[in-house]
C-alpha cells in the first residue's frame with residue numbers, strides 16, 4: 063500500500079505531514095511522518111517511539127523540537143535526528159525510528175509502510 067501525501071513543493075522544512083497506512087500485525091495504526099531532513103531531503107518515519115510503542119506526539123500533532131531541529135517524543139522526551147531517525151537523547155538513546163519508503167512520482171510524494179532501502 064502506498065499513499066500520496068502531498069506535492070513535492072508543498073513539503074517545506076520545519077513542517078511534518080502525516081499519512082495513515084493501515085494497521086500492523088498487532089492492530090496498531092501505522093502513521094507515517096513525512097518531513098525534510100537537515101539537507102532538505104524528504105524522509106519518512108513511522109510515528110511510533112522506540113521507547114514504548116506510542117505515537118511521538120501523543121495525539122497533539124506536535125512532532126518537532128522548539129527549534130525544529132529534531133523529532134521529539136512528548137511522553138518522555140526521546141529526541142531523534144531528522145536525517146536518520148537516530149535517538150540522540152532519552153530513554154531509547156541509540157535506537158532508531160522505523161524509516162519508511164518515500165517515492166516521488168511526477169510532482170507528488172508517496173509513502174509506504176515498507177522499510178526504506
Ligand code: FES
Nearest residue numbers: 111113135138140
Ligand atoms: S514513550 Fe517516547 S520517550 Fe518514552
